[in-house]
Amino acid sequence: MTQDPMAEIRASFFVECEELLERLQDALTAIEAGDHDPETINVVFRAVHSIKGGAGAFALLPLVAFAHRFETVLDALRSGQMQPSPEAIKRFFQAADLMQDHVRAARDGTAGPANADEVLQALEALAGPPAEKPLAEVAEFQPLALVLDLDADPGIADSAEPQTAWQVFFAPHAALYATGNEPLHLLRALSALGTVETRCAYPAAPDLIDLDPEAAWLAWQITLAGEVGVDDIREVFDFVEGVCALEIGPAGGTNACTPGGQTETTQPRPAALHLPAAEAAPARASGPPPQPTLAAKAAESATVRVDLERIDRLVNLVGELVINQAMLAQSVAEAGLAPSSAVANGLEAFMMLTRDLQDSVMMIRAQPVKPLFQRMARIVREASAAIGKEVRLHPEGEATEVDKTVIERLADPLTHMVRNAVDHGLETPEARQRAGKPREGLVTLRAMHRAGRVLIEVEDDGAGINRAKVREIAISRGLIAADAVLSNAEIDALLFLPGFSTATTVSALSGRGVGMDVVRQAIQSLGGRVTITSDPGLGSKFSISLPLTLAVLDGMVVQVAGQKLVVPLSSILETAALTQDDIRALGPQTHVISVRGAIVPLYDLGTELGFRQPRSSYDGSIVLFCVLDNGSSAALAVDAILEQRQVVIKGLQKAYGHIPGVAAATILGDGQIALILDPADLVRSATGHTRAIALALAG
Structure with a gap:
């Protein structure tokens, strides 16, 4: 078909x-x-x-x-x-x-x-009313004669003098052809405006054997007669603005085109057309090129539009290639071949090519968050107008690139968060004035790369979270016990419970208890997490942490209690082997580590994942120092570091939902399935137990 x-x-x-x-x-x-x-x-x-x-x-x-x-x-x-x-x-x-x-x-x-x-x-x-033209500018109606003499020479114009005449110089750039435009269509559209006389020139064209087929060699000199304004002529060339040389001026002479393609000027060219087609073309070819406009730069990038389905298939194939490369490396290692053998060297080159291919494919899928932020600007305008608040959106980091799939699936939760900032976070203009703030509220939408992930923040300069009210509502709805002792972070986390809302009335924006729980579920389905920080009177900040891509990542394969796990390499600052002098007891069940004068909490991966009880001693243990979303560090104790490799991400959200500390899974070179950990989420839900209760009591 x-x-x-x-x-x-x-x-x-x-x-x-x-x-x-x-x-x-x-x-x-x-x-x-x-x-x-x-x-x-x-x-x-x-x-x-x-x-x-x-x-x-x-x-x-x-x-x-x-x-x-x-x-x-x-x-x-x-x-x-x-x-x-x-x-x-x-x-x-x-x-x-x-x-x-x-x-x-x-x-x-x-x-x-x-x-x-x-x-x-x-x-x-x-x-206001449109400006009226003076009567002197209104031309009196003149009937035009229709000539049906088919034998007449088309190059001979009517003897009647036209009321208006223009000369147009049109020279396409190579970018005009690269974007699929056709000069013939433009010349035909120009001829529809009046009587035209067109001459083609190619003075700068080289010999046929040296001719570059992708370059632009032709130029046209057009004389247009008729009741035409300069805006009408420019409108014909609207879609090629910036990718051609275009000059329009009143007609002041006629040109004859010689058989060799040279243009012979029989009368002086008008001042508006100061680039003759014959003499100026070589100057443009040999002299420094003019600075391109934004439109020309966009056209000269020679972009190609490709269906996202094809890119997704390419990403899947690259993922399978990474898995096969890992299996091949495993087979070579098991065969006991020397590292300098031809097979080992060929495998090393294959691994480098695989990595370059994977990086290139990921760059194709990566897109800046600017279009998404522009959509949020509209949300802010509409939401503020609906509730009568004065709000301004300030975007930061619009050029931050994120996987296209992440951007598409982030639109809905980000919309909820921006509306929440406008509706709940910011005060009314009158309340802001009483608090000594500007009437106009500020919502900052920020994107950045941190610790190998994408961090998107929605921050307002409102009144902050009323934690007393949040606690009161949670108790009234039976979400927490009346005598529960909660930290500020735990009270803030109540906002993510299903059905929770601080709105007293139902409006077009809020009040039905649907919002932040949906946001958390949507973020978790992307392998991300969302956190809240708030200062009374100063505002609130919602932070979304997401993986850079949903396809392939660099990971470190570690062993814990006989299980193979993968820790994203972008989260690891350094690795070290502990000595007894590095370890300090903190409380009855917890250890910390002293590293270069800083205190870092120690977490036993085997204990936190339920594989075993805390060790009796961590002297000589291997730890991974990982950076968290808030910039702090944590030390994860493992049994051994096996290797560093690229792994293909296989999501677990649809089958198992959100698993604390686990981002996804992957297939290793030996066919074994390994979990990909999320260190920041793991630490957030960790117990911190690195000392057995019996040992703690004895000590």
């Missing part, structure tokens, strides 16, 4: 829309921050205009109508008729959100947003 080419073009259009909407949000954010540069405003206008042009090609009439009205208001902003006031910027953001809804509705074939007309009317009211 032949695939519809128009369906592919349509799909490409919607992908480009997402990119244009991202530029639109970036430019509006810059304007909100005080950047009123005309070029920044033009970026907003061009994004809307480009979406409108593409939507018109596919007859997406609701999107075209919305974009046209939005574009008209933006034109008033460009011309200075409208000022970027705070109210106007707020409405621009709302219109950008609605345009995103229109794009997705057109893509999915659903109904568009219902409140679009209300936002556009508010914008149009801020812009």
Whole structure:
């Protein structure tokens, strides 16, 4: 079955829309921050205009109508008729959100947003009535004669002098062809505006044997006659802006194209067209290239859109390759071959190639969190408007890259957390003023890499968690005993219990007891965890820790009580063998270690995982010093370190749910299944027992 080419073009259009909407949000954010540069405003206008042009090609009439009205208001902003006031910027953001809804509705074939007309009317009211053109500029209607003389020479123009004439110089860059654009279509669209005379020149083209087929050698000089404005001409070239040389000016002469491709100027070229096609092309080839625009840089990257399903299949194949490589290494080791043998050397080269391939595949799947953060900016705007609060979102670390699967599955829990920060975390503007704070609340959304994981934080500058109220609600609902003694961290953890809510009324944002427990379940299904820190009067911070990827990781294989376990290498700071002088008793059942003047808690992996009782002595034991999410360290005691290798991650969440201290499982080279540990989660739920009770009492 032949695939519809128009369906592919349509799909490409919607992908480009997402990119244009991202530029639109970036430019509006810059304007909100005080950047009123005309070029920044033009970026907003061009994004809307480009979406409108593409939507018109596919007859997406609701999107075209919305974009046209939005574009008209933006034109008033460009011309200075409208000022970027705070109210106007707020409405621009709302219109950008609605345009995103229109794009997705057109893509999915659903109904568009219902409140679009209300936002556009508010914008149009801020812009004021459109500027009227003076009567002198309105041309009197002139009937045009239709010539049907098919024998006439098409190169001879009508003897009647045109009312307006333009000269257009158009020279594509190589990036124009690389992005699938065709100059012929542009020239045909230009001919639809009036009578055209086109001449092609290729003065810089080398001999055929030296010609680079991927370079751009052709240029066109067009004379256009008709009732046409310069904006109409530029609109034809909207989709190739930045990937071509384009000059437009009033016609002032005629050019004749010689058979060799050289352009002979019979009259002086007008000042607006100061780059002759014949003489300027060699100068562009030999001189320093002009600085490319943002659009040109994006086009010159020569990106290729690939279905995510194909990438997922490639990731799975790489995972199987890693497993087979481990099995092959195991077989070579069991055969007792010398390390310098040809087989061992070939295996080493194979391992290096496997690692390079795995790293490359992971880079393909990695994407910055910026689009996700932009979605959260909309959540903040809508949530604050719904409850009458003034809130600003401050993103940090938008360029932090995360596995695409993680980003997609993180959207819902992050939405819950951002809404929770706006609704529960921040006070009303009046309460903030009474507390000596600005009326506008601040929600900071932060992303970073730490300890081989991705850390995403949602922080507000509100009143913090009212722990007395949380405890009171938990007791009233029978979640804890009235005489229970809880630490601040344990009280904060009550927010994650199913059905728990501090809201006194049910609203559009909260109050039904569904939220934070769903967040924790969603994060745990990704092999992550979520924690809370809060200071009364200063605000709260929710931290999400996630694995960098869900496919392959570097791990250290250790042995504990006869079991093989894997500890992520990114979590390990160093390894060491303990001596009796390093070990200190702390309490009846716990040891700590003194390392270079610092005290580090000691955890016995065998005891914490239920494999055995604490040892009688840890003198000579091997420990792994691991870094935790909060920057602190912990020492994990193991029996032996076996090897360091790449392992393929196999999730356990669907079959077994969340297992404290266990992130996933893997298949080792000998076919044995080993658990992949999460040191930070293990320490969080650990008992810390490294001394047997009987020994503690005796000592």
